[in-house]
Amino acid sequence: EIGNHAIQYYNKTLEEFDFCTSHLVNHSIVDCLSQFMKHNHALKKLTLFNCNLSQLGKKKLRNCIRKKKHFKLYI
8 A cells, every 4th residue: 555655646757557458457446547647747658458447447547637738548
């Protein structure tokens, strides 16, 4: 939990995260990913191709980045 908060709130260098073909990425972690994208200001790109995200989860992630300029989400 501490490491999660450190990356979420204090990261200043990590700009891209790639979870392609990770079957561990599913609807159960959408809220965590949403918070991560919301609070992490250094992150510019999140790639989630071929993951187990539901359509509802994908929609939620797309909605969460609407206000973020210069952010790329690939799902």
